[in-house]
Amino acid sequence: MKRGSELNELIGYRLQLAYSTAIEDVRVKLEPLGITPPKLIALILIRDNPGCGQTWLGNALRVNRSSAMKIVNELVKRDLIERRAGRDLRSNALHLSKNGAVRIHAMLDVVREADTRITQRLSSADRSTLLRLLNAITADPGVAQEN
Amino acid sequence: MKRGSELNELIGYRLQLAYSTAIEDVRVKLEPLGITPPKLIALILIRDNPGCGQTWLGNALRVNRSSAMKIVNELVKRDLIERRAGRDLRSNALHLSKNGAVRIHAMLDVVREADTRITQRLSSADRSTLLRLLNAITADPGVAQEN
DNA sequence: TATTGTTATACTCTATAACTATA
């Protein structure tokens, strides 16, 4: 690409490139474990917020209820999570299954290793700075701490 | 989400959230102009590298030839670019069409405006830092300056 | 009325594999 292209000054473009770099090989390494990066995010969210509902999960993932539903269906099908009775008859309470609680460790190893590799050219201070700056441009999902 | 979740420390996760924030409303605002963010990236690349081929474009976009083909087809169909004869009988030379050269300005206005809004919480120094750090974690596409 | 989950449908983006023409 031509140097000095205005493209290189666009945050949105650079974010897309960085993101696609970041997930490229984590996707490959997660595949044998039967999960994709977006679904692993959902799995971690459910682990960290046991009993959450699908609408809450959708908000946390910034997708709509219907998309959250599809993700949950996939995770249930693979016996990584289960739907239990929620606080009223409309809602589900999502929890890791026994199998999911076991399998998540190997999955997390993959993403942690990838995270280290991705930021290997960054100092510790740079890494913190990057997290801070990314947070500054990320919209508030409006997801409360409680479910 | 629970505070202190390890999710918040993962660069890949934060990148995904920042990216989805960044393109959310630019996508909406580009829609009436008949283009999507990824296709606009391709359009800008073609403008800045006139005469480039589809394989080159695919490398620049980090997609394979087949995906680049689909993008090019769409842009041609909307009369934003045209395929001209390339340097040999196998290859195309991609150029903006007359219509594309006109229409690209309004599209760029949208992304520039969005870029400003996205980074409004960042100082000028922070913005430069963010670009530098994103660049550090982005893989080399192996795309030369020349076509 | 509002909320939760659900279903049906469709679109965008990307990939793989096999093919043709040209180099």
Place this chain on the structure above:
DNA sequence: TATAGTTATAGAGTATAACAATA
């Protein structure tokens, strides 16, 4: 043999719209 483009097909991710059950 290698490269550029093409085609067919498939899968992941997301969205909209309409619906049922419950609040």
